[in-house]
Amino acid sequence: METLKDLWEFLKVRKRWWLVPILVALGLIGLLAIAGGSSTLSPFIYTVF
Amino acid sequence: MDILGISAFYHDAAAALVRDGEIVAAAQEERFTRKKHDPSFPANAARWCLEEAGTRLSDIDAVVFYEKPLLKFERLLTSYAEVAPRGIRQFVAAMPGWLTEKIAARRSVREGLAKVDPGATRRPPLWFGGHHRSHAASAFFPSPYDHAAVLTVDGVGEWATATIGEGKGNRLRLLRELHWPDSVGMLYSAFTYWLGFRVNSGEYKLMGLAPYGDPDSQRTRAFQQTILDRLVQVREDGSIRLDRRRFAFETGLKMVRDGDWDSLFGFPRRRETDEILPHHADLALAIQRVLEDIVLRMAVTARTLTGARHLCLAGGVALNCVANGVLRDRAGFEGIWIQPAAGDAGGALGAALDAWHTRRGGPRESAGTSDRMAGGFLGPGIDGREVHRVARRYGAPNRRFDDPAGLCQHVAGLLADGKVVGWVQGRMEWGPRALGNRSILADPRDPEMQRRLNLKIKFREGFRPFAPAVMAGKAAEWFSPGCPSPYMLFTAQVRPERRRDDATRGLAGHPWREQLYVARSEITAVTHVDGSARLQTVHEETNPLFHRLLQAFESRTGCPVLVNTSFNVRGEPIVCSPDDAYRCFLNTGIDILVMGDRVFLREDQPEEARRSLKVGAGTD
Structure with a gap:
């Protein structure tokens, strides 16, 4: 949560709003990677791809 | 006010503690973990800094990280976006580290600090400096x-x-x-x-x-x-x-x-x-x-x-x-x-000093002619008890000297006889150079010394020169210019009257081995092929014992110069503790180890210790 807050403050100061979609995409990929490590969710993730 | 500076997560992680603007302690993490250029959070270095300052994490007024990770991340993403789709491999390789550790630097540093002092009752505020600002602060x-x-x-x-x-x-x-x-x-x-x-x-x-x-x-x-x-x-x-x-x-x-x-x-x-x-x-x-x-x-x-x-x-x-x-x-x-410590390790010190002077407005008195680095000896020290414990652990025979003068006379004699000496004294150096407290020393006049150090002790590319340590007061008699260079960060020319230019004439452009093993000067082991030397001037005020050793060597030989190269095993950082030093001593061709007031001769060391400490040979 602290990291998200830092990121938000950073974006507000630097006004690099075009980074937002990249960060969201990276966040989603990261979440998928973490979820993929769990045996219960991984079969569903593999079907997505 | 105590400020702890931290650099980490890229290469050469380090910690430094500054108290009211004075540098109390500074060390690189690699010296504790024994992993060269260790980038991980400097938990060991930070713990040692707190111990050295006699304080706890709870009592630290601020922790400062040496750069701004989010700004760095912005640069990374901007660069990738500019060159995309090229750069995808590098992007994929870099992102896991960023997403798990670096982008969440605040969390990563806090987690690291929790390991430094798990019982801390208060979390000090965490600030972020700027990478080059930290460098600039460490310089000025x-x-x-x-x-x-x-x-x-x-x-x-x-x-x-x-x-x-x-x-x-x-x-x-x-x-x-x-x-x-x-x-x-x-x-x-x-x-x-x-x-x-x-x-x-x-x-x-x-x-x-x-x-x-x-x-x-x-x-x-x-x-x-x-x-x-x-x-x-x-x-x-x-x-x-x-x-x-x-x-x-x-x-x-x-x-x-x-x-x-x-x-x-x-x-x-x-x-x-x-x-x-x-x-x-x-x-x-x-x-x-x-x-x-x-x-x-x-x-x-x-x-x-x-x-x-x-x-x-x-x-x-x-x-x-x-x-x-x-x-x-x-x-x-x-x-x-x-x-x-001009590289990233130095950022830890710069970040802490910048926080004190700039953020807190702390005063800075002009230091006059000398700097505030205590000769660069800001790392962990050795004491007699620790050396004694190591000697006992390995059953290592040694001779103890009661007074520094006697020790220096004895060691100077060994050096003059062509022995290679591992010299471990006082507090470890801050920065990549050994400056006479974690050093390998030898006689620079010996024409075979460079070859011997290269092939039998350093096990490295022979073309690299060794550095001379010279008594500051005698530097001008041997080098030009003989200006102070306490941190081995300037080259100077060996004085023409000390050189043998006729021996090297016409060799430029020849294969390096033909150029290397020519007697180029009176102190050939520390004279590079172009007559230059990576000079270290040794000052009595900052390292009296090493200065005394040089004096003793001069009075015996007429030469106030010694070869000074870092005391380390290949692929490992410079030795830190007496235990590191003893291990390194037995794994290389060093003849004598001097730790504190004790002298260890190679031939006296027990075979069992040699066998048990045997690792991959060679230093770098």
């Missing part, structure tokens, strides 16, 4: 100057790759920045890679290879011209513009486009194990000259912008002591001071 605030121009040059920080600043009293301003991807450090590292050395650690080797190049050859001049015409545009003020099409560090996992550079220089990239040939040395000399020209222009610009009579330097490029020698001689400053 500990310097002896009240007013100075400040120049920082490295590969890259957040966006900046070089800055010019001005320090006055307790204030520091950055006036100009050069931005990524135009980077002097990356340019030099590209040649480090091309000539077969490791990026981020092999730059010293490239610098050491340059003097083997033929300064008068057409080939060297052509290489230099090619660099300036095709790779980098150098402007009058020292700012540069790289031709991005010819480098690969933005888009790939390599530094340059190999095929492109093949045709530029007319030979393929040298592999690490390939023989070093004269054209490699000529190219090393060419890029060294270009580097010197760039930093000289930057320094002159810094002088013009600030009107200062002194210059302070930091950043990885400031470890290039040949370029520093050029600045000393030609940049028009009355004095130059360089942070001994």
Whole structure:
């Protein structure tokens, strides 16, 4: 949560709003990677791809 | 007020503790974990800093991280977006580290601190400095100057790759920045890679290879011209513009486009194990000259912008002591001071000092003629009990001396007899150089010493020179100029009357082995093929015991100079504790180990200890 807050403050100061979609995409990929490590969710993730 | 500075997560993690502006302790994590250039959070170094200061994490007023990770992340994403879809491999390789550790630096640092002092009842505030600002602070605030121009040059920080600043009293301003991807450090590292050395650690080797190049050859001049015409545009003020099409560090996992550079220089990239040939040395000399020209222009610009009579330097490029020698001689400053931990480790110290002076407005009194670095001896010390424990653990016979004078006389005699001595005393050095407290020492007059140290003790490329340590008061009798160089960060020429130039005449451009093992001077083991030496002046005020040893060696031999090379095992950092030192001693060809007041002779050491401590041989 602290990291998200830092990121938000950073974006507000630097006004690099075009980074937002990249960060969201990276966040989603990261979440998928973490979820993929769990045996219960991984079969569903593999079907997505 | 106690401030803890931290650098971590890239290379050379370190911690430094500053109390009311005074440096209490500073050390690199690698010395504790024994992993060279260890980038992980410096939990051991920070713990030791707190112990040394006699404090707890709860009582620390602030922790300062040496750079701004989110700004760095912005640079990374911007760069990838600019070159996409090229760079995808590098992007994929870099992102896991960023997403798990670096982007959440606040959390990563807090987690690291929790390991440092798990019982801490209070979390100190966490601040973030700027990468080059931390370098600049590490250069100016500990310097002896009240007013100075400040120049920082490295590969890259957040966006900046070089800055010019001005320090006055307790204030520091950055006036100009050069931005990524135009980077002097990356340019030099590209040649480090091309000539077969490791990026981020092999730059010293490239610098050491340059003097083997033929300064008068057409080939060297052509290489230099090619660099300036095709790779980098150098402007009058020292700012540069790289031709991005010819480098690969933005888009790939390599530094340059190999095929492109093949045709530029007319030979393929040298592999690490390939023989070093004269054209490699000529190219090393060419890029060294270009580097010197760039930093000289930057320094002159810094002088013009600030009107200062002194210059302070930091950043990885400031470890290039040949370029520093050029600045000393030609940049028009009355004095130059360089942070001994000029690389990223030094950022920890700079961040802490900057927080004290800039953020807190803490006073800074002019230090006069000496700096505030205590000779660079800011790391963990050894004490007699610890040495005794190590001796007992390994059943290591030794001889103990009651007084320092007797110890120095004895060791000087051994050195004069051609023995190689591991010398471990007092507090460990801060920065990459051993300055006489974690050193291997030898007689520089012995014509066979360089070969012996290279092949039997250092087990490394023979072309690299050894450094001389000389009593400060005698430096001018042996070197020109004999200016103070306490941190081994300047080169000087061995005085002409001490050299044997007739022996080396006509050898320029020959294979390096033909040039190397020629008696070039009275102190041939520390004289490079171009007559230069990477000088360390030893001062009685900052290292009285080492100074005394040099005195004793001089009174016995007439020579106040010793070979001083770092005490480390190949692939490992410089030794820190007596235990590290004893292990290293038994794994190399060092004849004598001196730790504190005890002398250990190699032949006396028990076979069992040798067997149990046997690791891969060699030092680097």
